[in-house]
Amino acid sequence: MLSGRRFPQEITPADLERQLASFRKLGVRWVVFSGGEAQLNSKLPALARMLRTEGIHVTLLTAGLLLESQAEAIAATLDDLIVSLDGPPAVHNHIRRVSGAFEQIAAGVKALRQFRPDMIVRARCTVQKANHRSLCATVQSAKEIELNSISFLAADVSSSAFNRPEGWSPERQDRVTLNAEEVAALEIELERLICDHRPDLDSGFVVENAGKLRHIAVHFRAHLGEVEHVAPRCNAPWVSAVIEASGDVRPCFFHPAFGNIHDQALHDIVNGSEALRFRANLDIATNLICRKCVCSLHIPRQNEEPMQTDVQAV
Structure with missing residues (x-):
């Protein structure tokens, strides 16, 4: 369930610190900072340093x-x-x-x-x-x-x-x-x-x-x-997640959120019952949101884990 509380619309180092254990457990290897304009986040250098210390590749979309x-x-x-x-x-x-x-x-x-x-x-x-x-x-x-x-x-x-x-x-x-x-x-x-x-x-x-x-x-x-409309080849909901500035976690940019990092650890969100049910029921070829998608992602999977390694942080 999404949190009803309001938070500053910016991911902070403290927010990220609380999620690093989840990042390690999930094997996160790539984070993309996007937006809006990610450069407006006053703590962007600190966030990037924290991630790179974990061995995570960090990209900025600006x-x-x-x-x-x-x-x-x-x-x-x-x-x-x-x-x-x-x-x-x-x-x-x-x-x-x-x-x-x-x-x-x-x-x-x-x-x-x-x-x-x-x-x-x-x-x-x-x-x-x-x-x-x-x-x-x-x-x-x-x-x-x-x-x-x-x-x-x-x-x-x-x-x-x-x-x-x-x-x-x-x-x-x-x-x-x-x-x-x-x-x-x-x-x-x-x-x-x-x-x-x-x-x-x-x-x-x-x-x-x-x-x-x-x-x-x-x-x-x-x-x-x-x-x-024909859906592109995509496995984004199985290999990535989007963390919005509010803390909401989405399976991709286009589908609804199924958790918030201010309420739960990322690992628990992406492997929680709502996320598992969403992925089990998602047929990309027939889903209208997927068929209209302009920004697909396909990453070859090493295994059949329900969630893998790449997180886009917004």
Whole structure:
């Protein structure tokens, strides 16, 4: 049962300290700090140091606006990071509604590399109405600021995840998702990306293969009702968990919480009756939330434990 008490909306070192025994018991090996904006957590360096002392790999997912000012601490306490890159400079700045947002990412990456020249910085681009014709230019921009790779995913417009418990109205969705004409333009842009950047796909600089890139357009066609939604390959609820700033624990970003770390240890939550029942009854191929998912995770499992090793902390 979820706690009815209210807590500060920030994971603290004390919160993490109480869960370290669970992390060890679960064999947690990777934590991703995301948000919101994880860099706004005033204790992020302390949290990262605690996890790395446990031998856990720590990744930061960030909009990148604070990278330059926090470069020394990030370089010293995190293993790698992922920056949200929405397009080439003008497109990125328009989507972010921040003048110079792209330039701030570039300056932040440069500052990080001054402290740690070999630090891995990857990009993640969310494909939507404002950038669907700019994917090739986005790859080129990622190269120009010396990022290590870039991945693409479709915008999520229909779920209640990411701090929108009531979901988006149809009008709000239409400002982000693609109409039929725009999907056709996206398909052309994706084929151009696959053809013109074949060496980047082969090298892994563009993370997705051709099939996964083409599925982005399929997702938007499904949103229009032209084709059926098809669930991606995913085992996130069996190999990971999401800890939100409130302490709520979810099986992934999209399904409801089944516990709170302010009430129970993480190990007991993910192996509790509610979590076990959820996983036993979940058929990813037919579940509508899973079929509409844009952010799947698949990690090969070493064994058949009900919960394994990777935790994303929000």
